[in-house]
Amino acid sequence: MATLVYLEDHEGELVKGSLGVLSKAAQLGDDVAAVVAGSGVKDLAPQAGRYGAKRVFAADDPALASPLPQPRVDVLAKLVADQGFDTVLFGASVLAADVAAGLAARLGAGLNWDLVDLELRDRELVGKRPALQDSVLVEVGWKGEPRLALVRSGTFEPSESGGDAEVEDMAVEIQDFSQGAAMLERAHAESEGPSIEDADVIVAGGRGLGSPDRFELLEELAKALGGAVAATRAVVDAGWYPYATQVGQTGKTVSPRLYIAAGISGAIQHKVGMQASGTIVAINKDPNAPIFEYADLGVVGDLHEIVPKLTQLLRDRG
Numbered sequence: 001m002a003t004l005v006y007l008e009d010h011e012g013e014l015v016k017g018s019l020g021v022l023s024k025a026a027q028l029g030d031d032v033a034a035v036v037a038g039s040g041v042k043d044l045a046p047q048a049g050r051y052g053a054k055r056v057f058a059a060d061d062p063a064l065a066s067p068l069p070q071p072r073v074d075v076l077a078k079l080v081a082d083q084g085f086d087t088v089l090f091g092a093s094v095l096a097a098d099v100a101a102g103l104a105a106r107l108g109a110g111l112n113w114d115l116v117d118l119e120l121r122d123r124e125l126v127g128k129r130p131a132l133q134d135s136v137l138v139e140v141g142w143k144g145e146p147r148l149a150l151v152r153s154g155t156f157e158p159s160e161s162g163g164d165a166e167v168e169d170m171a172v173e174i175q176d177f178s179q180g181a182a183m184l185e186r187a188h189a190e191s192e193g194p195s196i197e198d199a200d201v202i203v204a205g206g207r208g209l210g211s212p213d214r215f216e217l218l219e220e221l222a223k224a225l226g227g228a229v230a231a232t233r234a235v236v237d238a239g240w241y242p243y244a245t246q247v248g249q250t251g252k253t254v255s256p257r258l259y260i261a262a263g264i265s266g267a268i269q270h271k272v273g274m275q276a277s278g279t280i281v282a283i284n285k286d287p288n289a290p291i292f293e294y295a296d297l298g299v300v301g302d303l304h305e306i307v308p309k310l311t312q313l314l315r316d317r318g
């Protein structure tokens with residue numbers, strides 16, 4: 001297998017999800033290369049060696065400054081044609097999903113989407129994808145090459161296997177038809193502390209909070225723990241908290257060391273986004289809430305009393 005992993009960058013850093021996919025690719029085979037594509041990204045390229053890339057292609061060009069998919073499709077399509085990669089892997093994000101879909105269309109290649117695992121069986125690549133509202137896992141394959149795969153965000157943790165990558169500069173040639181879209185404005189959501197994808201500790205809230213202002217309780221607790229705040233779809237749909245923090249089937253998949261779920265019933269669609277967490281603590285006033293079936297520690301009680309006490313306890317301990 002000759003594998004190429006698309007490494008996304010954001011604010012001067014390689015995105016954790018794509019490094020996780022690179023680590024997984026390196027576990028599956030030796031011949032793993034990566035590509036960074038952006039403006040001012042060349043300095044990021046050598047880092048990929050630590051996560052298992054033998055070669056890193058640096059497509060560093062002002063034409064790639066905006067996070068638009070089609071110019072990146074040009075870069076990847078050229079690499080596949082020139083270097084003969086038979087497999088191209090992506091860690092899911094809004095941009096990566098667009099690039100993967102665009103590359104599939106450009107190359108007439110098969111793209112398997114939303115994978116939560118990859119393995120080699122009899123030298124064949126097999127993907128695993130949740131189906132039927134995440135209640136079953138199906139195995140998927142490819143009919144031809146190159147095989148394209150988009151891995152669900154948060155699925156693989158980056159792991160350093162410690163090597164040096166050979167960095168190759170790429171001449172960037174953007175097709176005329178790839179320049180039809182322009183980024184006019186980018187909004188930036190202000191937030192404090194780590195994002196839920198990066199946090200070691202997540203404090204998540206659901207409808208049991210009762211009203212949007214009660215998220216303050218969770219923000220205080222998250223601050224005391226150095227963590228991030230997440231939410232269920234029910235409260236995101238109600239406009240109580242931003243979609244960027246939604247965990248679950250139609251939100252993000254996270255795997256922090258500690259996940260505290262307050263006022264969350266534990267529906268299957270929420271569970272699939274957080275079940276890989278190290279330790280799950282649930283606070284719910286209903287002893288029969290489904291979340292207690294998979295929580296490591298369950299506290300039956302009113303979150304409005306318990307959460308402030310927990311925060312105070314942590315503050316007192318310093």
Ligand SMILES: Cc1cc2nc3c(=O)[nH]c(=O)nc-3n(C[C@H](O)[C@H](O)[C@H](O)COP(=O)(O)OP(=O)(O)OC[C@H]3O[C@@H](n4cnc5c(N)ncnc54)[C@H](O)[C@@H]3O)c2cc1C
Pocket residue numbers: 133205206207208209231232233234235246247248249250251252262263264265266267268269270273283284285286289301302303304
């Ligand atoms: C196709 C599809 C996709 C979906 N995707 C997602 C997804 O990505 N993420 C997601 O989260 N959901 C998703 N859902 C929705 C999911 O099915 C649930 O409806 C949702 O997770 C419930 O959110 P909740 O736990 O906040 O609310 P509820 O189910 O209403 O639970 C609230 C809980 O709070 C408890 N509670 C109430 N008051 C207190 C209190 N004072 N103290 C302590 N506990 C209290 C209650 O006992 C209850 O268990 C999806 C659904 C569908 C059909």
